[in-house]
Amino acid sequence: MTEPLPRDIARRFPRAMVRLRARLRAESEPSDMRWTWSQISTLNRIAEEGPTTVSALAVAEHVRPQSMAETVAALRREGLVTAKSDPTDGRKSLMSVTPAGRKLLMNIRPIREAWLEAAIEQHLTPAERRTLLEAADLMERLADS
Amino acid sequence: MTEPLPRDIARRFPRAMVRLRARLRAESEPSDMRWTWSQISTLNRIAEEGPTTVSALAVAEHVRPQSMAETVAALRREGLVTAKSDPTDGRKSLMSVTPAGRKLLMNIRPIREAWLEAAIEQHLTPAERRTLLEAADLMERLADS
DNA sequence: CGGATATCAGACCTACTGACATTG
DNA sequence: CCAATGTCAGTATGTCTGATATCC
Numbered sequence: 001m002t003e004p005l006p007r008d009i010a011r012r013f014p015r016a017m018v019r020l021r022a023r024l025r026a027e028s029e030p031s032d033m034r035w036t037w038s039q040i041s042t043l044n045r046i047a048e049e050g051p052t053t054v055s056a057l058a059v060a061e062h063v064r065p066q067s068m069a070e071t072v073a074a075l076r077r078e079g080l081v082t083a084k085s086d087p088t089d090g091r092k093s094l095m096s097v098t099p100a101g102r103k104l105l106m107n108i109r110p111i112r113e114a115w116l117e118a119a120i121e122q123h124l125t126p127a128e129r130r131t132l133l134e135a136a137d138l139m140e141r142l143a144d145s
Numbered sequence: 146m147t148e149p150l151p152r153d154i155a156r157r158f159p160r161a162m163v164r165l166r167a168r169l170r171a172e173s174e175p176s177d178m179r180w181t182w183s184q185i186s187t188l189n190r191i192a193e194e195g196p197t198t199v200s201a202l203a204v205a206e207h208v209r210p211q212s213m214a215e216t217v218a219a220l221r222r223e224g225l226v227t228a229k230s231d232p233t234d235g236r237k238s239l240m241s242v243t244p245a246g247r248k249l250l251m252n253i254r255p256i257r258e259a260w261l262e263a264a265i266e267q268h269l270t271p272a273e274r275r276t277l278l279e280a281a282d283l284m285e286r287l288a289d290s
Numbered sequence: 291c292g293g294a295t296a297t298c299a300g301a302c303c304t305a306c307t308g309a310c311a312t313t314g
Numbered sequence: 315c316c317a318a319t320g321t322c323a324g325t326a327t328g329t330c331t332g333a334t335a336t337c338c
Binding site: 003024062092112132140 | 148149152153154155156157158159160161162163165166167168169172181183186189206207208216253255257258259262263264265266267273274278279280281282283284285286287288289290
């Protein structure tokens with residue numbers, strides 16, 4: 001195989017994301033909408049990085065603080081995340097995952113993820129599955145580069 | 146390498162998409178917003194599949210006809226797509242790409258794509274680039290499965 | 291006072307659902 | 315009359331920008 005040009009990848013990859021994302025949305029049902037991917041990604045981030053602030057989360061997830069505040073507010077309303085004041089800095093409010101939040105991260109499998117899992121099971125070879133998993137790593141690396 | 150479980154991929158891949166998508170959005174500027182990815186993906190689809198209807202596009206892109214109608218309306222407002230009545234079926238309105246639309250598809254490279262291209266260039270090895278390009282194919286295959 | 295953090299208010303984008311007119 | 319196509323209206327979500335209060 002010849003070496004693919006970064007330009008070609010940059011053109012085709014977003015299109016693939018648009019289409020897979022649309023299909024995932026189409027396969028979801030209103031009940032799945034209880035947790036959005038932004039929420040799950042953020043919950044994962046809080047779980048990984050320990051008590052942290054909305055501002056730090058906003059930087060990590062590449063959104064504005066106001067946007068992240070809304071995502072975190074939803075997680076708090078659902079009891080997945082708790083906040084406590086930073087004793088050393090009165091401006092900061094430190095977010096932590098609650099036991100309910102950890103349990104959710106362990107058990108979550110909404111319908112659209114189940115659909116994706118089934119699609120992978122049915123349509124991809126083991127080699128192709130490895131490719132997809134490696135690509136997930138590369139995507140996160142690019143996102144944080 | 147052991148065989149990755151579809152379930153693990155189904156968990157991690159959406160998270161990678163959320164994060165890369167957010168970074169791409171963060172790297173875009175208002176001027177890029179002239180064309181959304183949904184519009185470009187749809188324009189590509191019309192170019193590939195020749196004159197076609199809004200309903201058929203909606204099925205292909207996995208969105209509701211009303212949503213696709215709005216996307217196509219934007220493309221028509223910008224002169225990238227033209228509509229003509231189907232002479233054999235008065236209900237149908239057939240969409241085609243205009244010369245301006247084809248020119249755009251040839252030349253488009255908004256800032257966020259340029260950012261992605263540069264990030265791939267700087268941070269990924271040739272083997273990793275191949276992985277990403279293969280993943281794009283797999284993602285489209287899953288989307289249409 | 292300047293910088294960082296958080297929050298409130300308003301806007302927009304893109305998807306959705308529901309209702310309806312037109313055509314086959 | 316029913317199915318398919320397209321359009322209009324209203325809603326929800328997640329993002330944005332701008333303005334403001336609080337704390338270091």
